[in-house]
Amino acid sequence: MAERAIVIGGGLVGLVTCFELVERGVQVTLVDPAPASGATHHAGGMLAPVAEVQYRQEPLFPLMLRSAALYPDLVGRVSAGTDLPTGYRTEGTLVVAADWADAEHLSDLSAYQEFHGMTAERLTVREARRLEPALSPRIAGAVHIPGDHQVSPRLFAAALLDVLEHRGVRFVREQVTHLDGADPCRAVHCESTVLDASGTTVVLCNGLGAASVTGWYTGDNPLQLRPVHGDILRVKVPAHLRPLLDRVIRAFVGDRPVYLIPRDDGTLGIGATVREDDRPVPRAGAVHDLLRDAIRLVPGVEECDLLEATVGARPGTPDDLPYLGRVGANLIVSTGYFRHGILLAALGAAVVADLATGADTTDSELASCDPLRHHR
Ligand SMILES: Cc1cc2nc3c(=O)[nH]c(=O)nc-3n(C[C@H](O)[C@H](O)[C@H](O)COP(=O)(O)OP(=O)(O)OC[C@H]3O[C@@H](n4cnc5c(N)ncnc54)[C@H](O)[C@@H]3O)c2cc1C
Numbered sequence: 001m002a003e004r005a006i007v008i009g010g011g012l013v014g015l016v017t018c019f020e021l022v023e024r025g026v027q028v029t030l031v032d033p034a035p036a037s038g039a040t041h042h043a044g045g046m047l048a049p050v051a052e053v054q055y056r057q058e059p060l061f062p063l064m065l066r067s068a069a070l071y072p073d074l075v076g077r078v079s080a081g082t083d084l085p086t087g088y089r090t091e092g093t094l095v096v097a098a099d100w101a102d103a104e105h106l107s108d109l110s111a112y113q114e115f116h117g118m119t120a121e122r123l124t125v126r127e128a129r130r131l132e133p134a135l136s137p138r139i140a141g142a143v144h145i146p147g148d149h150q151v152s153p154r155l156f157a158a159a160l161l162d163v164l165e166h167r168g169v170r171f172v173r174e175q176v177t178h179l180d181g182a183d184p185c186r187a188v189h190c191e192s193t194v195l196d197a198s199g200t201t202v203v204l205c206n207g208l209g210a211a212s213v214t215g216w217y218t219g220d221n222p223l224q225l226r227p228v229h230g231d232i233l234r235v236k237v238p239a240h241l242r243p244l245l246d247r248v249i250r251a252f253v254g255d256r257p258v259y260l261i262p263r264d265d266g267t268l269g270i271g272a273t274v275r276e277d278d279r280p281v282p283r284a285g286a287v288h289d290l291l292r293d294a295i296r297l298v299p300g301v302e303e304c305d306l307l308e309a310t311v312g313a314r315p316g317t318p319d320d321l322p323y324l325g326r327v328g329a330n331l332i333v334s335t336g337y338f339r340h341g342i343l344l345a346a347l348g349a350a351v352v353a354d355l356a357t358g359a360d361t362t363d364s365e366l367a368s369c370d371p372l373r374h375h376r
Helices: 012-023 060-079 100-115 125-131 153-166 207-212 284-297 299-303 338-357 364-369
Strands: 004-008 027-031 093-097 121-123 141-145 170-172 176-179 187-190 194-196 201-204 226-236 248-253 256-262 267-271 305-316 323-328 331-335
Touching: 004 012, 012 027, 012 060, 012 153, 012 331, 012 338, 060 153, 060 338, 060 364, 093 100, 093 125, 100 141, 100 248, 121 125, 125 141, 201 338, 207 305, 207 331, 226 284, 248 284, 256 284, 267 284, 284 299, 305 338, 323 338, 323 364, 331 338
Parallel strands: 004 027, 004 201, 027 170, 093 248, 201 331
Antiparallel strands: 093 141, 121 141, 176 187, 187 194, 226 267, 226 305, 248 256, 256 267, 323 331
């Protein structure tokens, strides 16, 4: 059983991993020049194992459902160690169709969700507007997914950092450049520090940055990570319209996906595009599309203040599955969480903590996440 761990990367995946390790009595060092500054800073934070279902991603479904089930307990344990809020909300999600073609798409999707044993309740427009009166009367249909919840990634990360500081985690605010081996990993080399890794579990969980950390593999890097950019907006609802929404609204508008996430502070997150054009700044057309589609669904958005337009880079993999597992005697990889890293952080962290502490980790559902599956 590892008594010490070095966790590389303090995005939400790394922070929850540190937390689960500390919970099991492991002494943790977290290495990150700017914790929670990557995809986590931009993410919507939907914990949506049902609404986020994509065709032909079946191996992901059980992982997403398992991770969602871990969240209430995870948030409870984190909240017990800090006064900071997490933005965890359980009002559920409405998936809305803007026109009749979108309604057909939605109907196919809910049949697929039901086929996979998930709960998705079809609603009439009137029933949907009873739940969320700010929805436009011009929508064509809706599905209620009560089990899809949300967290505020920025708040949750800040709460985790607070707990980790109080629980004695050592912070090294530097970039890791390379590792000295994998089997075993003898040292972690940072820009100006070298951390001794003997007798220590090393966890490589720095999102997209994991692709730049060398020294632990031969030949090509087995982690085929690529940035998948997402534009996302933050608007403030004027006091006289609050609360504009209680539930997360996800929608198809002319076949374009859009979502609106209500936060406790009276803001809404409106996202998100999916772009692989390597342009890491908000695109004017994307901002326009997101606002137009959001206003079509919830006309009150027109009266909101636009606070922010940002872009994050999701760590994508060739098969949309994470890289999660042991790759050497004391080296574990946990990255590539693509569109679901906030949701999957709970499961990923529990798996890493099990691996690090020698708990039984036989888990057939995780076989598809082998970090070396793309090694050539
Ligand atoms: C617009 C948008 C919306 C999204 N919405 C959702 C959503 O609603 N639900 C959901 O589940 N997921 C969502 N995601 C996906 C989610 O944000 C990511 O999957 C998740 O944040 C990945 O977390 P991570 O900790 O692996 O990586 P990151 O959050 O990117 O963190 C990586 C960390 O590693 C550090 N780092 C990098 N290189 C090094 C190095 N060499 N040494 C040390 N540290 C290093 C960085 O400073 C950073 O803090 C969204 C993403 C985007 C962009």
